[in-house]
Amino acid sequence: MRINRFDIFTLILLVLSVTGCSASRSASDSDSDATSSSAATDLTSDITMDRDNGFQAGDIREINIPGTEISFQLTYVPEGTRAVGTAPEEDGMELDEGPQASVSLGAYWIGRFEVTDDEYGVFRYQDRDADTTAVEGAVYQVDGVTRPSPPYEDPAFGMGGASKPAVGMTQWGALQYAKWLTQKTGVFFRLPTEAEWETACRAGQSGAFSFGDDIAQLGEYAWTIENSGGRLQSVGQKRPNVWQIHDMQGNASEWMLDEYEESYHDLIGDMGADPWIQPTRLHPRTVRGGAFDDPPEMARCGSRLESTTNWKRRDPQIPKSYWWNTDSPFLGFRIVAPVTAPSEEEISAFWSLVLGE
Numbered sequence: 330m331r332i333n334r335f336d337i338f339t340l341i342l343l344v345l346s347v348t349g350c351s352a353s354r355s356a357s358d359s360d361s362d363a364t365s366s367s368a369a370t371d372l373t374s375d376i377t378m379d380r381d382n383g384f385q386a387g388d389i390r391e392i393n394i395p396g397t398e399i400s401f402q403l404t405y406v407p408e409g410t411r412a413v414g415t416a417p418e419e420d421g422m423e424l425d426e427g428p429q430a431s432v433s434l435g436a437y438w439i440g441r442f443e444v445t446d447d448e449y450g451v452f453r454y455q456d457r458d459a460d461t462t463a464v465e466g467a468v469y470q471v472d473g474v475t476r477p478s479p480p481y482e483d484p485a486f487g488m489g490g491a492s493k494p495a496v497g498m499t500q501w502g503a504l505q506y507a508k509w510l511t512q513k514t515g516v517f518f519r520l521p522t523e524a525e526w527e528t529a530c531r532a533g534q535s536g537a538f539s540f541g542d543d544i545a546q547l548g549e550y551a552w553t554i555e556n557s558g559g560r561l562q563s564v565g566q567k568r569p570n571v572w573q574i575h576d577m578q579g580n581a582s583e584w585m586l587d588e589y590e591e592s593y594h595d596l597i598g599d600m601g602a603d604p605w606i607q608p609t610r611l612h613p614r615t616v617r618g619g620a621f622d623d624p625p626e627m628a629r630c631g632s633r634l635e636s637t638t639n640w641k642r643r644d645p646q647i648p649k650s651y652w653w654n655t656d657s658p659f660l661g662f663r664i665v666a667p668v669t670a671p672s673e674e675e676i677s678a679f680w681s682l683v684l685g686e
Contacts, residue, residue: 396459415631440663450493540569551579581661
C-alpha cells in the first residue's frame with residue numbers, strides 16, 4: 330500500500346435526462362447492464378420520495394454549474410442493505426479490508442465521473458465563476474468566495490487538463506469545493522462515505538472488481554500502471570460498471586469522507602444506518618480506488634489507503650498549504666448528494682465539523 334434549505338427538490342430545476350446526448354459519455358455505455366434505465370422521467374416528480382419516484386440504479390442526471398457552461402453527471406444509487414468489505418478468500422486482501430459488515434444506506438446520487446479540472450476550475454479561478462446561484466432569493470458574489478490559494482507547484486505534475494480528474498488537493502480542499510457547489514446549486518453535496526463509495530463501486534456485484542474477479546479484464550475498466558503509461562487519463566474512456574459509473578477503479582484515487590481506521594469494518598457494524606467515521610484529526614483519512622500509477626490489485630473495490638503527511642513533504646511553506654498537497658498527483662475525488670437532504674442546521678453543523686468552521 331502506498332505509504333430551509335437545501336432541499337433536494339431543487340435538483341428538479343437543474344437536472345436533465347442525458348441518455349445519449351452528453352459529449353462526456355463513453356461509447357462503452359452500450360455495454361452496460363439492463364438495470365440502468367437512464368430513461369427520460371417526469372421532472373416534476375419529487376425525487377426525495379425514494380420508494381415512489383421510479384428511479385433505478387444507474388439512472389443518470391446532469392446538472393449545470395449556474396452561470397457557466399460547465400455541467401456534471403450524477404448516477405442514482407437506491408437505498409438498501411449491502412455487504413461492505415473484502416471476502417477473506419479474495420486475492421490481495423489486506424487486513425484492514427475486513428471482516429465484511431452489513432450496512433444500510435439511504436439513497437444517494439454519486440458523481441458518474443471524478444470531478445474534473447473543468448469543474449474544479451470554476452471554483453479555483455474567480456474569473457471562471459459568475460454571480461449566479463440556483464438558490465431562490467440567495468445573493469451570491471464571486472468576490473466573497475474563499476478559493477484555493479496558488480499551489481507551490483503544479484499539483485498534477487503537468488498531467489492535468491479539462492477532461493482529466495482534478496488532483497492534488499487536500500481533503501479539506503475537496504470538501505471546500507463541495508460546500509461551494511452546494512451554495513451554487515442549492516443541492517447539498519459532500520464526499521462519499523467509504524460505505525457509499527464501495528457500494529457504488531461494486532454496483533451490486535460481489536467480486537473483487539465491479540465486473541467480477543478476473544483481473545485480466547481490468548484493463549477494459551480501469552487505468553493502472555499496466556496500461557496508463559504512468560500518466561493521468563481523461564475521464565470516461567473505460568467501460569463503466571453496471572450502474573453507469575466510470576473510473577471508480579484506477580485513474581485517480583479518491584478522497585473519502587471518513588477518518589481512516591484500520592478496524593473500520595468492526596466499527597461500522599455498531600453504527601446503524603449510513604455509517605461514517607467522523608474526523609478527530611487531520612490524518613489519516615481514507616482514500617479508495619487505486620490510481621494510474623498503482624498495481625492492479627489496488628483497484629479492487631475493497632482496497633483502502635490511508636492519507637499521510639508525506640503527501641506534503643516538499644511544501645516549504647510554514648504553515649503548509651490547507652488546499653494542496655505537493656506529492657499526490659494521483660489523488661482526486663467525486664461527489665455525493667443524499668436523496669434525503671439534511672436540514673439547514675445539520676448542514677451548518679456538518680461544515681463546522683469537517684472544515685473546522
